[in-house]
Amino acid sequence: MSPNVNLANADVRKVARLARLGMTETEIESAREQLSGIFDLIAEMQAVDTNGITPMSHAQDVTQRLREDVVTETDQRELFQSLAPQYQGSPQVEAGLYLVPQVIE
């Protein structure tokens, strides 16, 4: 499938939604202009013939290491919970859990 670089505001809105980035209509419009410029730059690589080339994801020819299945982490729940974000002045934790808006009725 050949990519569509003529971005519409609707495309930008959809991507912002996927990325969980809240954006106003003005921001969508300016993002569309800037992203179009960047995709013009990227378009240069579309013409390259890459048939038979293996994609490269790591600079060295290495494979994922395995390790013994033993516990290496210590319990730091209290320390980590002390970093929780505040909401209306109180840290969003309770009984060792993190608080978020209700998801299931």
Place this chain on the structure above:
Amino acid sequence: MLNSSLQQLGSALRAGKISSVELTQLYLGRIAELNPALNAYITLNPETSLDQARRADSLLAGGKAQPLTGIPIAQKDIFCAKGWRTTCGSKMLENFIAPYDAHVITQFNDAGAVNLGKTNMDEFAMGSSNETSYFGTVKNPWDRNAVPGGSSGGAACAVAARLCAAATGTDTGGSIRQPAALCGISGIKPTYGTVSRYGMIAFASSLDQAGPMARSAEDLALLLNVMTGFDERDSTSLQRDKEDYGRDLNKPLAGLRIGLPKEFFAEGLAQDVAGCVNAALDEYKKLGATIVDITLPNSRLAVPVYYVLAPAEASSNLSRYDGVRYGYRAPEYGDLTEMYENSRAQGFGAEVKRRIMIGTYVLSHGYYDAYYLQAQKIRRLIAQDFDDAFKLCDVIMGPTSPSTAFNLGEKGDDPVQMYLSDIYTIAVNLAGLPGMSIPAGFGTNGRPSGLQIIGNYFREAQMLNVAHQYQLATDWHSRQPDEI
């Protein structure tokens, strides 16, 4: 004292000519005086630094010192340091106190070095001018109207302004080399996988690599000795024997073959920068090196490939910032989705959002093959170009950046122009090769210009040798800004 090499500082400390507390206070005093204008540091904890210095002094007194014991090092604010605020230049982490140490921090702590403070940087290391930092722009100490480069702009500024003995940086597309060039200092990005990424806040994991920034190649070797080494907590850390990166510093350069890629001297390179590179090459010829013409035919594709791969990896890495367990949470929201959307919209700056958007788009359904997979295939072609080139030469040289430091605000509205300032550095990250920048003169505007040296995999000791011999023959690296 401010212009002493790390080795000289170490000797003075071990000989009791100065204490680590005195040295740390000297730098803290300079920081108090100069940092309000330069903005190189985001966070300082003088008491914590001085505690470390006192511990170093007792090691020194007990004869248990290592080469860097007692030496104050500035840490880029991308490295988690336990008890230190670690922001990565972002509002998202404005109040984040790291609960653990990055591997790099542990290595420096174990070496007895002093953490002097956390340096300013582009937000999440995304930028080439340090202007995307939530904590304000950093000024280039050579000219305060100029950018210091980025993303390790605070580190480069701190080294150039003598606000630390040396510093750490990270380099995903040039973020050690470009600011080093623009601030007139030396910096090296080692082979990918050499320094552990554990506790180094992730941007683009297949490209991110930490390295040292300092005033000379000799200093870089001592710093690399401490920073490198296998770490099982980083899945891409390479299992290799420890090496002494300073072992070849004094080798003569007779017979060295320097490859010049014609693509690095084409359109877009400022004449004054080209002049500095050519003068450096003449110096190398005097030192016995020969010049070989080489070609990196796919290097023109490095920027487009990078701007697919890096944002793709970033969009995935930065999905963790959701306002739930740490970091910024928006003050107002209704449901969970709105909590995510508002927290991320308010916590991230414009450039970070732009890259998350690019990455999300190229990874989205229907576009993966055309963008991400195609970019990974061209990445291999770029790496093969280097493989072919290194059959003809020992090191590759060229400019680090197409121009000397540009003015603050000059490229602010045009992301593509900003991206092109990394045109000579990005291919090195894609290939995973080691690359460095050393000072090689000044542009017509009086701002520093850098020489880039690219080595084959694991040839850092050779590159440092090549840089050190130049620094013995020239004095560009020991120049310092007038007002400093």
